[in-house]
Amino acid sequence: xxxxxxxxxxxxxxxxxxxxxxxxxxxxxxxxxxxxxxxxxxxxxxxxxxxxxxxxxxxxxxxxxxxxxxxxxxxxxxxxxxxxxxxxxxxxxxxxxxxxxxxxxxxxxxxxxxxxxxxxxxxxxxxxxxxxxxxxxxxxxxxxxxxxxxxxxxxxxxxxxxxxxxxxxxxxxxxxxxxxxxxxxxxxxxxxxxxxxxxxxxxxxxxxxxxxxxxxxxxxxxxxxxxxxxxxxxxxxxxxxxxxxxxxxxxxxxxxxxxxxxxxxxxxxxxxxxxxxxxxxxxxxxxxxxxxxxxxxxxxxxxxxxxxxxxxxxxxxxxxxxxxxxxxxxxxxxxxxxxxxxxxxxxxxxxxxxxxxxxxxxxxxxxxxxxxxxxxxxxxxxxxxxxxxxxxxxxxxxxxxxxxxxxxxxxxxxxxxxxxxxxxxxxxxxxxxxxxx
Numbered sequence: 001x002x003x004x005x006x007x008x009x010x011x012x013x014x015x016x017x018x019x020x021x022x023x024x025x026x027x028x029x030x031x032x033x034x035x036x037x038x039x040x041x042x043x044x045x046x047x048x049x050x051x052x053x054x055x056x057x058x059x060x061x062x063x064x065x066x067x068x069x070x071x072x073x074x075x076x077x078x079x080x081x082x083x084x085x086x087x088x089x090x091x092x093x094x095x096x097x098x099x100x101x102x103x104x105x106x107x108x109x110x111x112x113x114x115x116x117x118x119x120x121x122x123x124x125x126x127x128x129x130x131x132x133x134x135x136x137x138x139x140x141x142x143x144x145x146x147x148x149x150x151x152x153x154x155x156x157x158x159x160x161x162x163x164x165x166x167x168x169x170x171x172x173x174x175x176x177x178x179x180x181x182x183x184x185x186x187x188x189x190x191x192x193x194x195x196x197x198x199x200x201x202x203x204x205x206x207x208x209x210x211x212x213x214x215x216x217x218x219x220x221x222x223x224x225x226x227x228x229x230x231x232x233x234x235x236x237x238x239x240x241x242x243x244x245x246x247x248x249x250x251x252x253x254x255x256x257x258x259x260x261x262x263x264x265x266x267x268x269x270x271x272x273x274x275x276x277x278x279x280x281x282x283x284x285x286x287x288x289x290x291x292x293x294x295x296x297x298x299x300x301x302x303x304x305x306x307x308x309x310x311x312x313x314x315x316x317x318x319x320x321x322x323x324x325x326x327x328x329x330x331x332x333x334x335x336x337x338x339x340x341x342x343x344x345x346x347x348x349x350x351x352x353x354x355x356x357x358x359x360x361x362x363x364x365x366x367x368x369x370x371x372x373x374x375x376x377x378x379x380x381x382x383x384x385x386x387x388x389x390x391x392x393x394x395x396x397x398x399x400x401x402x403x404x405x406x407x408x409x410x411x412x413x414x415x416x417x418x419x420x421x422x423x424x425x426x427x428x429x430x431x432x433x434x435x436x437x
Contacts, residue, residue, distance in 0.1 A: 002141050008148055010205025011135055015152045016159030017198030018093065018132075021100055021125055023160035024167050024191045028289045030103065030118065031057055031271040032282055033184040036177075037108050044111050054272050054402060058393025060115055061268050064122035072130050074233055079131055086208045089131040093199040096124025101192030104185045121192075134373075137362040138209065146312055149359035150304035153351050154297050161293040163194045168286045180282060248428035249364050251419060256357055259320055259416025262409045263353060266327065266346065269392050269402075273330075274339055277402040284336040288343040295347025303352025312360040313425060319353040320417040324410050331407040364428040 035053035043050045051059075079085045099121035106114040140148040167187030174180040222230075271289065274280040307315045326345055333339055365373040395405040 002139060003144055004139065004207070006205050007139050007207045008151070010202050010207070011132070011139055011148075012152045012155040013198060013202035013205065014089070014093070014132055015156035017195050017202055018096075018125060018128065019156030019160035020163035020191050020194045020198075021096070021121065022156075023164045023289065023293055025100055025103065025121070025188050027267060027292075028164060028271055028286055029167060029171070029184045029187050030114075031269075032275050032285060033181065033188075034114060035272055035275045036282075037181045037184070038106060038111055038114050040108075052396065053275075054269070054277075055393035055397040056111075057272050058269065058390055058396070060118055061122070061264075062390040062393075064119050064126065067119070067123050068126045068130075072127065074229070075127065075130060078229065078231070079134065083208060083210045085131040085134055086203065086206060089128050090199065090203055092124045092128030092131070094196055096121050096128060097192040097196035097199070099124060099192070100195060101189045103192070104189035106185065108181070133358060133362075135206070135208070136358065137365065140362075142363055145359040145362050146304055146307045146356060149362070150300045150351070150355040153300040153355040157293045157297040157300065157351060159194075159198065161290060161297070163191060164286075164290055164293060166190065168290055171286060172283050246364075246428065246431045248424050249361075249431065252361065252364065252423045252428065255416045255419035255423065256361070258412050258419065259323070259353075260357070262323060262327070262412030262416070263350070265392055265409055265412075266323070266330075266406075267350065269406075270346075273402050273406065278334065278336075278339060280336050280339060284339065288336075288340050291340065292343045292347040292350065295344055296351035298351075299348040300351030300355045302348070303356055306352070307356055311425075312356045312363075313420065313423060316353060316356050316360065317417055317420055319349045319356075320413045320420070322349045323353070323413045327406055327409045327413070331403050360425075364425070364432055366432050 031053075034057060039053040039056065043052045044056065045051075046056070075088060079088050099117050103114070103117050103121070106117065136145065136149060136152075167183075167190060170187055171180055171183040174183045271285055274285045274288075303315050303319065306318070310318075322345065326342065326349070329338075329345070330342055333342060361373075391408070392402070392405040395408065396402050399405075
């Protein structure tokens with residue numbers, strides 16, 4: 001099934017499906033709507049403490065990441081054993097799209113409802129990506145990993161841009177705050193429908209090979225769900241004991257955890273930073289975020305070519321230098337034009353960093369346990385995603401300014417760059433070839 005054009009096409013289409021959620025809900029509409037309409041300038045009292053929208057948004061992102069941190073590896077192990085990656089991916093996609101569609105019902109002051117629906121959609125989005133990413137080493141040969149991963153992100157940026165354009169036009173044509181609020185709610189509902197619709201088409205083409213594993217005889221008389229859960233936990237324990245011998249894979253994961261923390265925080269907090277700190281208009285924010293998506297299409301493909309010349313690891317290291325420049329520039333900006341320029345640079349490095357990190361990891365893991373190892377990948381990714389937004393929220397809550405929070409993210413990129421320099425790809429692949437259950 002490797003390098004099958006139809007399967008790869010279906011895999012890429014799913015990125016087109018769920019990227020609309022990231023672009024429209026997470027990056028653009030919901031943070032802005034949450035700050036202006038749901039929470040408001042006065043903030044909200046939680047546990048006896050008045051929280052700003054920026055601080056609460058950071059805690060919400062961190063909470064969703066923590067939930068995925070708890071269950072991703074076990075689900076990955078179950079999916080590997082049961083040939084269930086496609087089933088899990090489909091289930092998470094449809095549940096996530098339902099939560100996203102229901103965000104339409106969040107009106108002014110509905111803080112609790114928004115938190116619940118956001119957590120539901122975000123957990124399903126990230127959980128589904130564990131299984132989506134796990135397909136990569138199974139559908140592409142090692143020499144095609146970078147290009148297929150980049151193509152998936154390119155599809156995602158195209159899909160995200162198209163759906164976001166529809167939402168942007170809807171919001172921008174409204175002249176009153178009430179009209180913009182309703183347009184934002186409709187835009188989020190449209191995102192959920194987009195996610196579900198493209199998932200249906202993607203699953204038509206995406207194929208999954210059956211694994212040779214069967215349930216041990218001692219578990220065959222138990223309910224299948226319980227049996228798979230026991231086997232999944234058992235495989236996780238077995239793999240966790242062996243992963244310790246994958247020194248360079250672990251080093252990469254630690255480096256990734258650190259620098260991805262910075263990337264995730266920049267992309268997830270950008271809109272609310274522009275709303276509360278820079279006082280930008282909704283239109284200026286939306287246009288900039290659309291620009292990021294459009295530029296990122298080319299960014300993913302450019303970095304793929306760069307990886308072909310100098311290697312994936314060096315390309316990611318170069319991108320981390322650029323990310324350090326992004327947060328430095330972000331500290332000093334004040335105008336919509338400067339925010340626009342910042343968005344262009346983010347677009348270039350975003351696609352390249354994400355696509356190459358995924359393919360670099362895929363080249364270092366055993367194919368027969370890809371979902372399980374991508375479960376670990378999700379753990380490291382989401383464990384890092386807990387602390388960045390939470391730290392951002394804490395700094396904003398204490399200092400009252402998000403500028404110190406944005407400049408502090410440079411440490412994540414520098415530390416990640418240093419650790420990544422010590423990763424030896426050849427030794428990591430040698431360890432991969434020795435892996436057995």
